[in-house]
Amino acid sequence: MFTELGEDDEVVVRLxxxxAAVPCIFNKSTLEAAFRTQGKCPSCGTAYGLPGPQPAGTMSAKLGAFDCEGHPGVxxxxxxxxxxxxIQLPQHPNPGMPYSGTHRKAYVPNDADGRRAxxxxxxxxxxxxxxxxGKSVTTGEENTTVWCIHQKTRTDGGPTRHGYPDPEFLQRLQSECAAANVRGALEI
Incomplete structure (x- = not known):
């Protein structure tokens, strides 16, 4: 990247x-707007791994002794x-404003599909x-940590209750991850 000044003394970014064949040089504001929507170079389409909208947090996984409905014995x-x-950062909707954290649990069966998920x-x-x-659909609270990618929060109850059995879950998960530009989403 370089920082020569372009139109209206704006910083210019060279990706x-x-x-020489495809000049990928943009005003900083143009590039920021493009990356907010798709994370690709607006000229040549090269994908860049940009930090997503997720706040700082932790993820851990452990084995459970019970089964997900529809996946007996695994x-x-x-x-x-x-x-x-x-406090929200520049990639969040209201930089500088406070946000609420959360603690969530999700479940996948301990089988080949669950391990892929x-x-x-x-x-x-x-x-x-x-x-x-964002805004919680459940509570209506603004500036709180919410799901971006749907997950199973119950081991039973079926898809309408965010649980199992749900034979299309892995396919939907792959589609949501691909739409969010998660690297490797369609390879798993």
Whole structure:
């Protein structure tokens, strides 16, 4: 990247994908607007791994002794997410404003599909795409940590209650992750 001044003395950014054939040089504001929507170079389409909207937090997984409905005898992987309260950063909707953290649990069966789902959720988490700061659909609270990628919060009850059985869960998870530009979403 370089910092020569462009139009109206705005910083100019030259992306690493820039070549003589395809000049990938932009005013900083133009590039920021483009990356907010798709994380790709507006000229050549090269994808860049940008930090997602997720606040700082932790993700851990452990084996559970019970089964997810529809997956008998395999046990469960329990995924635990923790986000502390904090102040919003530039990638959040209201930089400088406080936000509420959260503690959430999600479940996948301890079988081949569940382990694939876990790897995909780990990739999404590391890329900052699993949660975001926004308005809670459940409580109506603004500036709180909410899901970005839908997960199963129950081991039973079916899809309408965010539980199992749900034979399309892995396919939907892959689609949501692909839409969020999670690297490897369609390879798992």
């Amino acid at each position: 690493p994908c820039c070549t 046990g469960t992987i329990e995924i635990d997410y923790t986000f502390s309260h904090g 876990l790897r995909l959720l780990e990739a999404a988490f590391m890329q900052g795409q699993t949660f975001r700061i």
